[in-house]
Amino acid sequence: MRSRDLYSLLLIVIVAGVVLFINFSPSQNFLGRDVRFRLGLDLQGGIQVLLRTTNTTATKDEVQTAAGVIERRVNGLGVGETVVQVAGNDRIIVELPGVENPDQAVETLRGTGRLEFIDPQGQYIPTGTVVRTTGDPNPTKLTNTNPVSGTATLTNTVPTGPIYQSITDGKDLDTGAVQPAFSQGGTLGSRPAVAFAFKGNSALGLEKFTAASVGKPMCIVLDSQVVSCPVINAALPNGSGVIETNTPADRDRILNELKYGALPIPLVVEKSRLVTATLGQVSVNTSIVAGIAGLVVVALFMILFYRLPGFLAALALMIYTAISFAIYRLIPITLTLPGIAGFILSIGLAVDANVLIFARLREEYRRGRDIRTALELGFEESWPAIRDSNVSTIITSIVLFLFGNSFGVSIIKGFAITLFLGIVVSLFTAIVVTRTFLRLAAPMFSEQYAWLFGIDRRNTPSAEPTTPAEAM
């Protein structure tokens, strides 16, 4: 019996050592794994968008391809710890933490990236005009430009205006040839530009058209919107050329959209959520205060009520906190505000098992058992209640997780995960850790130290074994 307790103690010391190392590792690294805390968007600021395709016939593959293109574009933005994932059949979740201009960033991701050259029939079309082309006669940007009010549903207004002949097809763009460049100058001087090249039929078409229309304008159209209408100075050989832009920011946006290929399906913003970094920092600070306050009050309560066992339970609670943090860092689990609430709530849950056990222990002791037997019986008899109650909470946390997963509400998922982990870890600390501590500590005390356990035999067992006044 004694040696089993020592083995348990050894296990606890090893676990505690490992988790403390993970939590306080100066290089934030454990066995080659980055173990920094991952903070959710509501804690570090950023934007989350749920994109949905308006194309009702879009296949799962097309959505997957679109997500891949968006992921490459996201990486092109150079923001850390981004998330791009497909949700359901027609949706993509994008999370961009710490982005400086989040709205602009989302527009970049969402842009279809379809580059076309059109024949404007000798006219100059103003920059920014949305046009209909043979490549896309019904651009989404033209439909429904008014905000939807109340319960009105989205109705597609029929776009009007001429349909221009597309000379190139966006699919033929050679993404490998898209490069940042500077234009050769001209009247406006040297300006940021994007070099591009077309392949196949589009390259031939472009070469043929430019050769035939020297001196006439030709419009560059990106995602159905006119970028510029330069005058053709000479034929564009091999279907390559440059697009002039006004600012480096514009250049980067167009570059990013073109470089990683066109999106196979149009996407609209179904849901978006933005939090500033300042607000996130406030939430982090308040959560830390709330967590410390919760821990301290619960520990004090346990010590005052259950004395020595309460103190050992408080110790186990510290180990519980350390293990939880280490797991959050290792898996890693992205912490959100509700996630932290789930953790703090689980502090209360973590001592519940101990409360059950200690209440039993007092009862058994009062019935005339010695400390050691009362201890064993306390653990043994409270186990079914601990097991059944925790299983039901585990069921709920799994349902919550599935629910949160089904429509991309990451806040609920965060709460469900920390609650679930809290239950599992607390079962370990409340049963194994506290039990080992108590077993090792109990033999050191003879009956005269029973007050340390908050138990007193002067109240002899009666017909009514417990009344709340005695037990408390």
Place this chain on the structure above:
Amino acid sequence: MEYLVRRRYWWFSISLLIILPGLYFLLLHPLITTGSFAIGLRPSIDFSGGSMWELRFSGKGTADVTTSAVSDVFAKNGFEGAQVQISKDIQGAPTGVVLVRTVALNPNDPNSQINAVLNGLKATFGDVTREQFETVGPTVSQESTRSAVIAVLGASLFILLYLTWAFRQAPHPLRYGVCALVAMLHDVLLVLGVAAILGTFFGLEVDALFLTALLTILSFSVHDTIVVFDRIRENLINRRSGEIFDNIVNHSVVQTLPRSINTQMTTLFTLTALLLFGGQSIRNFIAILLIGLISGTYSSIFNAAQLLVVWEHREWQNWFRRGGPDGDQGAAAV
């Protein structure tokens, strides 16, 4: 303490005293005030769709930022009927933060709408920053409502199945599951009713976090009930001959009372810490949890266990007889 079971109809009355006004505001109040049937909860944009803007005005003095001035700017920029709420600190002084709820943004071109409003606000009030912003389209919000209902029903079903299995050795295992679910239903109704009352008078909105709180309350309620039922199961197995069921239940409740109260205290402490320091955005969530957890402990002791006794005696057969239900009669009807 030996009267816990005998007074069971008192405990049921206390529950009804809180649940009935809640039900009135949940179901009847909207019918009476508007003439059409509706659920008396205020859905947030998570469930109804729309946009929520949290704006910080740091330019002009906060006195100039009034509800009507802000909603005028929104109306000029295409958002008619924006609901503006000026956030105040505990002393009632405005904090410079304003919450505005509008319809959802145009999914094709959300940026120009955002910019138009922000430019309009800057022209009127000086410096304005968007602290938080959320927009939810109609498709997602409808789905959210559907999955919310499925989540609550699914969780209840699994818990009922598990409880029936866990109590298979006790006589009538199904009773334990059903009584735990009735106690759970008690907590759901109570919390929904309180939310309806708070929604009617203080504008509390029901959002995805509210649903999370509700599901957590469900699981904690069952958690508490199981601890009590487990003791009843144990005492039934060691039943002395001639010991009546009422006394066993009473004993079991009394025996688990210290644990129930102490666990309640620890969760109460942690939740109060969260309520005081845990940040504005989860305050409603924590408040709802607090109400629900207290209700959960109450219902496990004063409803779930008592219902087992009611079922044991099949007391509903007496409910509509002359004299009506009475605690002492019920106990005497063994």
